[in-house]
Amino acid sequence: MTALPAVQASGLVKRFGDLRAVDQIDLEVRHGEIFGVLGPNGAGKTTMLKMLATLLTIDGGRAEIFGVDVAAEPHRVRQLIGVTGQYASVDEDLSATENLWLFGRLQGLRSADARSTARRLLAQFGLEEAADRRISEFSGGMRRRLDLAASLITRPPLIFLDEPTTGLDPRTRGQMWDTIRELVSDGCTVLLTTQYLDEADQLADRVCVIDHGRKVAEGTPDALKTQVGDSTLQLELATGADAALARAVVLRVLGEEAVSTPESGRLNVPLDIADRAADVLIALREANVAIASVSVAKPSLDEVFLALTGHGAEDAADAGSGDPAGIVPGQDTPSRAGISTEVAR
Numbered sequence: 001m002t003a004l005p006a007v008q009a010s011g012l013v014k015r016f017g018d019l020r021a022v023d024q025i026d027l028e029v030r031h032g033e034i035f036g037v038l039g040p041n042g043a044g045k046t047t048m049l050k051m052l053a054t055l056l057t058i059d060g061g062r063a064e065i066f067g068v069d070v071a072a073e074p075h076r077v078r079q080l081i082g083v084t085g086q087y088a089s090v091d092e093d094l095s096a097t098e099n100l101w102l103f104g105r106l107q108g109l110r111s112a113d114a115r116s117t118a119r120r121l122l123a124q125f126g127l128e129e130a131a132d133r134r135i136s137e138f139s140g141g142m143r144r145r146l147d148l149a150a151s152l153i154t155r156p157p158l159i160f161l162d163e164p165t166t167g168l169d170p171r172t173r174g175q176m177w178d179t180i181r182e183l184v185s186d187g188c189t190v191l192l193t194t195q196y197l198d199e200a201d202q203l204a205d206r207v208c209v210i211d212h213g214r215k216v217a218e219g220t221p222d223a224l225k226t227q228v229g230d231s232t233l234q235l236e237l238a239t240g241a242d243a244a245l246a247r248a249v250v251l252r253v254l255g256e257e258a259v260s261t262p263e264s265g266r267l268n269v270p271l272d273i274a275d276r277a278a279d280v281l282i283a284l285r286e287a288n289v290a291i292a293s294v295s296v297a298k299p300s301l302d303e304v305f306l307a308l309t310g311h312g313a314e315d316a317a318d319a320g321s322g323d324p325a326g327i328v329p330g331q332d333t334p335s336r337a338g339i340s341t342e343v344a345r
C-alpha cells in the first residue's frame with residue numbers, strides 16, 4: 001500500500017495587505033509521522049496551519065490533505081483533520097462530559113454515541129475525575145487536553161496542533177507529549193507548531209524552520225542541531241579588540257566559524273562535542289586572548305535561528321523583548337549534512 005502524504009503543499013502564500021505572512025512554503029508531511037513547524041512568534045506558523053485546515057483562504061500555491069485539494073474540496077478536508085484551539089468557545093458552565101457530548105452532537109453523532117465517545121476520550125486524556133466539573137474550574141493543562149480530546153471526536157487521521165504546550169508547566173508539557181505520542185502510535189499523523197527547539201527535538205520525526213513566512217531549513221531534529229552544534233560555547237572576551245584573533249583561533253581548532261557580537265566582545269562557538277570547549281580555551285590562552293566569562297549551553301531556538309538566518313529569533317517577532325540588534329553572523333554558516341538550508345540571508 002502506498003500511503004498518500006498527509007500533507008502535500010507547494011508554494012503556499014498568504015498575504016495580509018503588504019505582508020506575506022506565508023511566503024512560498026513547500027511542505028510534505030508523511031503518513032504516520034509527527035512533523036514540527038518550528039519558528040518564533042510571528043513567523044507564520046498559525047497562518048500556515050489555518051490555510052491547511054481550511055480556516056483561511058490560500059492566496060497562492062496549493063495544498064492537498066491525503067490527496068484531497070484544500071481549496072477545491074474544503075468540506076472533504078475537514079472530515080480528515082482535527083484542529084485544536086476551536087474549542088474555547090464552548091460553554092464554560094458545562095461540565096467536561098457535557099461539552100464533549102455537545103461537541104459530538106454538533107459533529108453529527110447520535111446522543112448515545114456522543115456520550116460513549118466523551119467517556120472514552122476523557123479516560124484517554126486522564127480527565128475521568130474531572131468529567132463532571134465545569135470547564136471554568138479547569139487548569140490550563142486540563143483545558144489543553146480537553147481541547148485535544150474534542151478535536152478527536154471524529155477520529156481524524158491528521159491532527160493539527162498549534163503550539164500545544166506553550167504556557168504549560170514542565171510536568172503538564174510532558175503529559176501532553178506522551179498524549180501526542182500515543183495518538184501517533186494509534187495511527188494518527190500530527191502536524192504541530194512550536195517555538196521550542198526541545199519540543200521539536202523530543203517529539204518530531206522531522207522539522208521545518210520558518211522565519212518571516214519562509215522556510216529556512218528542513219530535516220530531522222538531529223540534523224538541525226548538528227547544523228548549530230550540539231552545544232554552544234559562549235565566550236566573553238576581556239578585550240573586544242581580540243575578537244578577530246579569537247575567531248581565527250576557533251577556526252583553526254574546530255574548523256568552525258564563531259558567531260560574534262562585535263560591540264560586546266561576545267563569541268558563540270558551535271560545538272559538536274561539549275568536550276571540545278577545553279581545546280578552544282587552551283588555544284585561546286596560548287594565543288594570549290583573555291577571557292572574561294565562559295559558559296557551555298545547549299543550542300536554543302535563538303541560536304538555531306542565528307545560525308540559519310543570521311539574526312536572532314526575537315527580532316522576527318513584532319515586539320521583540322530581547323536585544324538581538326547588532327548581532328551579526330561571523331560569516332556564512334557552513335551547511336552540514338542531512339539538512340537543507342533554503343534561504344541564506
Ligand SMILES: Nc1ncnc2c1ncn2[C@@H]1O[C@H](COP(=O)(O)OP(=O)(O)O)[C@@H](O)[C@H]1O
Nearest residue numbers: 016021039040041042043044045046047048318
Ligand atoms: N488576520 C491577520 N491580519 C493581519 N496580519 C496578520 C493576521 N494574522 C496574522 N498576521 C500577521 O502575520 C504574521 C504571521 O502571524 P502568525 O501566523 O500568527 O505567526 P506565528 O503563529 O508563527 O506566531 C505576523 O506578522 C502577524 O502579525
Ligand SMILES: [Mg+2]
Nearest residue numbers: 045046047162
Ligand atoms: Mg501562532
